[in-house]
Amino acid sequence: MAFDRTRIDQLVKPSSVAVIGASTDPASVGQGVLKSLLYGSVFEVGGAKPFPGKVYPVNPHHSDVLGKKCYASVHDVPGEVDLAVLCVPAAAVIQVVRECGQKKVKALVVTTAGFAEIGAQGRLLQEQLAAEADKYGMTILGPNCLGIIRPPESLNASFALAAPKDGEVAFISQSGALSDSVIDWAIENRFKFSLLVSVGNSAQLDTTDFIEWCETDPHTKAIAVYLEGLKDGRRFMEVCKRVSKTKPIVLLKAGRGAAGTKSAGAHTGSLVGSYRVWKAACRQCGVVLANDFEEMFEFAGALASQKRSLHNSVAIVTNGGGAGVLCADYCEENGIKLAELTEDTLKTLESKGMHKAYSRRNPLDLVGDALPERYKAAVDTLMSTEYIGAVIVIQTLQTMTDTVEDAKVVIEAKKKFPDKPICCVFMGGRFTRPGSKLLVEHGIAEFNDPRRAARTMAAMLGLL
């Protein structure tokens, strides 16, 4: 089916939502979804806003749920219903879909499990579901999904435990349960989202459709994708090739184990395993492959807030030799080239005030007693040097280290040189937190570990 973005618009921007299967049982999915809509979040989190449109609980067994009037059927809802979230047993789904069709509901979120994921019988039911929705021209998300969260529209049509804050990264996930944990983790780690969607079994809309939709979504600057499998790899590549030009796409692919298959004595079959093909495909269509889900969000966060660069020539600034050397090792492992500092650059650095024992080479070791002025001399010089494409700033914690002022040096440099990627390793804990917090608030990727910084830098340089 050709991609029609209005289908996803209907999911993302409804003015009225019905929760079919809304329940008085606090442990039910139906109550979870209703709470998400009414309060913005099941669990109390700062900043979650109630859905600004109309919300209708539907359930023949209740007269009211959470203090809202509950309707016996979607037919009884007085106004129009743009979006219906189905939280009913699998056996009831087809009937409810038909009623929604008659009511002229535009889009459905089917949270219910028990479809294609359980085998042949479920697959049949899923086909019926898609056919029934198609009959009425309705959009379906799911089945077997957590739902959709769109922070910019204050829409939380999901049974996630909490809602993340409004940000610039769209997260498209094939796993519902994983999304739930991710949200909890994201809140804890200050990650924010423009969209969070769990595609479930993709009876109709799949991961590729959402990637394509994000291309022109003004709220999304980078796309994070968790994927287990895909039907149409060529369409995925075609879409990603185009979308990744303007919106970086980061993929975490599960199910890498499958090695090549022994077949009829040919070599190629035994060599070409499916994950090798995924790696090749991603490279061909500009998708960044992450190794784990923290990386996925770190990459997506960095790519949403900074421009990518193809100038693979990195300088490392550090106030600790060990951290610098480690970082250089990790850079090399990830295909990053370290710039060789010229005599001219060293002269400029010295004229701005270096320690006598500074390293005179990359990684540029400023020596442990470096104050913000020395960091500024180094960071400004390197960022303004033409043959250097990007900079990693490492700060180890010494008694005289001023972590907040060091952070400001980096923030200023990023403003002055927006085309050069920069990321930081502010190693430490409690006493470096004020500096690292400031960096993150200003859209600069910050890590406690040089390896993660090198990986993110590699992602920003298009090397992964």
Add this chain to the structure above:
Amino acid sequence: MATALGYKQSLSLLEAYGIETPVQVLVRTSEQFDYAIADKLRYPLVVKAIPVDAGHKTEKQLVITGLQTAKEAKQAFSSLYQRASGIPLECFVIQEQVKGVEFIVGSKKDDVFGQTIMFGMGGVYVELTRDFSIRVCPLDVEHAKAMLLETKAAAFFSRDGFRGIRASLDATAKFLVNASRMVEENPQVTEMDLNPVIATADGCYAVDCRILLEQKGQ
């Protein structure tokens, strides 16, 4: 299950896509063999027996290389004739031996992405070295070159070659592009080994091939 495409048909498929092979003659009898080697073939020659179900010929010792004279070639033919007794044969092949660097070019139809193309270093040891690169088809010349240069084979494509042995980057990249176009336009091909592929300073040749087809009705 897949079925293997016969040698003769495989050669015509390769030819249709501009994939070069060494000069060769296919024969069935010793009379045809004698006639063929008396003709224009240039020494050294290689003689192969091609089983109907073409497995790895080296492992079954159905290939004899480095034949310098007509006498040597005839001897090779008769010993292959004996070795192959009991194995149903499609034909015998007499090939001009190409001197160069041995590569493997292969393809496999992936469930998700469709036809893929693979390039790796040398012949039979590629499963050990695992030094190979992959792309989803189709492929343009630039991507083909990148694919060649990301393996250790890059040394052979450099200006000075590796220990003086050079392989043509242009010819090998063109070879890859043609192979990728061939499998892309023939979706019934599920797997292919062009192995070895021998590249010289100005050419690139499929010396042996094995093409597996989807069985109809499956």
